[in-house]
Amino acid sequence: MDVDSLYQEIILDHYRNPRGVGLLPEPHGESHQVNPTCGDEVTVTVTADADGLLHVGYEGQGCSISQASASVMSELVEGRPIAEIHRVEAAFLDLMRSKGSGTPDEEVLQDAVAFAGVSKYPARIKCALLPWMALRDAEVKAGIPVEGGSYE
Amino acid sequence: MDVDSLYQEIILDHYRNPRGVGLLPEPHGESHQVNPTCGDEVTVTVTADADGLLHVGYEGQGCSISQASASVMSELVEGRPIAEIHRVEAAFLDLMRSKGSGTPDEEVLQDAVAFAGVSKYPARIKCALLPWMALRDAEVKAGIPVEGGSYE
Amino acid sequence: MTSLDPQRIKKDFPLLERTVRDGQPLVYLDSAATSQKPRAVLDAERSFYETSNAAAHRGAHQLAEEATEAYEGARARVAGFVGARANEVVFTKNATEGLNLAAYAFSNASALARHGREVDPRFALRPGDSIVVTEMEHHANLVPWQEVAAKTGATLRWIGLTDDGRLDLGDLGSVIDSSTRVVSIVHQSNILGTITPVRQVMDAAHAVGAIGVVDACQSIPHMPVSMADLGADLVAWSGHKMLGPTGIGMLWGREDVLATMPPFLTGGSMIEMVYLDHSTYAPPPQRFEAGVPMVAQAVGLGAAVEYLDDLGMDAVAAHEHELTGYALARLQEIDGVTVIGPRTNVERGSAISFTVEGIHPHDVGQILDSRGIAVRVGHHCAWPTCRRYGVPATTRISTYIYNDHGDIDAAVAGIRAAQKYFGVA
Amino acid sequence: MTSLDPQRIKKDFPLLERTVRDGQPLVYLDSAATSQKPRAVLDAERSFYETSNAAAHRGAHQLAEEATEAYEGARARVAGFVGARANEVVFTKNATEGLNLAAYAFSNASALARHGREVDPRFALRPGDSIVVTEMEHHANLVPWQEVAAKTGATLRWIGLTDDGRLDLGDLGSVIDSSTRVVSIVHQSNILGTITPVRQVMDAAHAVGAIGVVDACQSIPHMPVSMADLGADLVAWSGHKMLGPTGIGMLWGREDVLATMPPFLTGGSMIEMVYLDHSTYAPPPQRFEAGVPMVAQAVGLGAAVEYLDDLGMDAVAAHEHELTGYALARLQEIDGVTVIGPRTNVERGSAISFTVEGIHPHDVGQILDSRGIAVRVGHHCAWPTCRRYGVPATTRISTYIYNDHGDIDAAVAGIRAAQKYFGVA
């Protein structure tokens, strides 16, 4: 079977050259998430600045999907208004639930559209969602009101 | 199916007219046994006299098989030498394990041969053995050395 | 609502075609002990083994994905059957494990608290606290609470029974009081047939801040039951009494209650992080499902629920209600027969216990068996209930979707035959 | 001893005929997670349901007799398989429950003793007492003991590992000392493949009066194991890894140890007498089997044991030994592959964990899966063992009676393909 739909070039590229790695100093919120079945880990830190823009930093270890997802996520959300970020989060969650049949909104998701193929592999969806769960949890811990679907 | 092989006349007679009912005063040994699945109960008391003869008394409540078995047992063992009783015990245990194919020794077992049919009904074997288990246990408690197979 | 056709239904159950005791047709009147299984359940289980067997939640290959989907799909189906969400349903090996899981939440929290661990105070018991059950509990909902009491110093209390087989709610207010931390009661008695006013008792429990537990083993297979209506915090039942395979049961829990319960069985699949010296745990339901689960059995249970859904639980309940009315009437026509439990068909299920004057229940069962009729005899794992009614044991008939008037008539004829055989009529 | 013919054996396993991932033949290399089931096991289970299904130990009718005989017959068969007597074998839902049963004997006895109940002092723990495991335990034999420690104040210790995947017995004498009350170790590691010197460790436990427990999940399916040779007091393993159904496991116990262990799950069938305020309990094994048991699964397991007996466990072990040697050699020919655990075929079983330089184990597994090869990735429920060897996870292949050289060759080709795909070779 062709795994190219899973391992898109964009994903492999983010995996090999992750962007935005590193935790924020004194973050407003921090969350460490693990995937208990495979041991993948991601820590996400967030801080909201005076203009309502979110800043994000992360560290992690794990498979290509979880680590590339963290890198793509950090690019997507860094320095953007919180309301916009929630729209991105919701779009990504929808994509992961689409079982490969969704047509992702490229304008909202940008590089994250590459994860469309992941949604066909139930065991890998958790990998892709791991950094997003950490982001959501870090926001909660920072006292930022979150909305939208749960990651369960 | 014919249940007459189970409910022999001798058994029904002992059930309706139990012999030897009553506990001994100050017995050397006493044992209360229950069948946890159906709630049948038998208490057996024993005392060995100076001549090495065993005396036995019992009380119980339960189905025809367990109560008739107690009555037959008391007749068979009352006032007999302990070594002889052990031979009877062993013969009865063998009979119960014979799955209906044994030819019981009438001289040793007397009325107890009527229980041959019980050995074809696994769920009733426990009923028939209940007073004998109590006898064995009462003997142990009286300090009388027992031998032969276990009742498990 | 269409009514059931037991003759047609019977054809779905291969075992019901067999003969017993020298070629006599089987009359199966022991469904309160365990039900028979329709072909659809056996097929579902077998086809799982032949196509998708793998350790669920434990692999990245296609079979493991399929096994996980089959297992979680069954959970969702079962949850839907009782109006619950999937993450509120824990799979256990039987109802007994579910009730023990509930009971161990208390003894474990109590022991952990004593050694300085933080626990939900709702579960930590101390001497002076009380646990409430009823006098009609199955041993599975009595003995675990006796053990909790023995391990924590709490006191066990019980709600008594009236002569006609009902809960005696007269002194409910004195049995359930401010010392009460948990109330665990049966929804439908397996020995008396009584349906209890579960909601009222659960409300009384909640009024004093106690956790409410329900043993729904005999109700969920036989009538529509919704978790919301019961008003309980935890509800246990088994699969094998509702057409499902042996080896699987369920514990439903309110999300906020499950969330703070300490784990019970620990090991693989229920953890979050494991270090040599300590571990953290996954959220429910995974927290309560340690080890490779009974995947094939869950799949079979899913098919059982589908079968019941197709019949419609309203239709099932109506069928049983009618049949129980008929059975109560026919049995009580027999001189010497005494029904132990409600004698009329009001707030009662289809398990009917009775005694026959002059014949031990075991012997009644034996004569019925010799005529191909399978019933249960003994204390039915409700020994204290037998004592309450002054009987050492009873004979019990219990029906299900595949039984009809003919089965009851056969039992009645068998009881009369027993009376003749033992010379009491 | 005749040697096995995997090609012929494969024909007995319906699932192994299926294809995966767009029509590719399945190469199943995940038997350490769960084994596939031969037709004979599925047939035995189904035929039980179709002819003799009833609640075992709970009725006087013919079906109940047959069900009881089938269930107890399976117990005798399984006991014989490990050289034990039937009354020393307790059926559980999986190995995890068996290990928890062992662990709860300690926490329950400790709590009962604190509240004035008489218990066997071997099981009552206090602060200052120690519990010993190893650094290569499956979570199922680690987390339950962490919980016992947390509930009793006892201390958990562990035997460390050497760099080549063996128990480090150098400091055995300091880990197991006079404070030690229980020593629980794995017989064959599911992640490293290591076979441990169980007898030596059990003897060390007994020398200080501790109870010895063995997790035999990965050994009993793969080689002849006799309870007498292990020298343990309690031994747990599961059915689903030895061709049996899901939902059944076993705990063997020495008669004198089981005899004084307090009950674990309580309820029906495990009691002697039940009163409202207290109960007495049946002797083992019934004392540890509360509720309607997994009868059909026991019957299926009996058929699984028969299948293995027919092959001969010596032949099974020889087949696996040869195959493991081949796999170790072929894997280590690949540049960048590191075997985690013993690298030669000495005192080791057929589970082989490895890493591939530059590719995450999860991604290796995915490429193999895309070629129809089912392996396991992750920490294999032995997270502390992963930490010991500095890896976040591994990829694991594990074989059984239906695997041959061709399956290993397929895995090797798949690993090379993964290296190419991820540009690391």
Ligand SMILES: Cc1ncc(COP(=O)(O)O)c(C=O)c1O
């Ligand atoms: C070594 C070992 N111990 C314990 C277990 C747990 O077995 P189960 O999941 O059947 O309870 C396993 C398998 O998962 C194992 O490999």
Ligand SMILES: Cc1ncc(COP(=O)(O)O)c(C=O)c1O
């Ligand atoms: C009312 C009730 N509670 C509990 C149980 C125990 O169920 P199980 O044996 O499936 O654990 C039963 C059935 O045996 C029952 O009828």
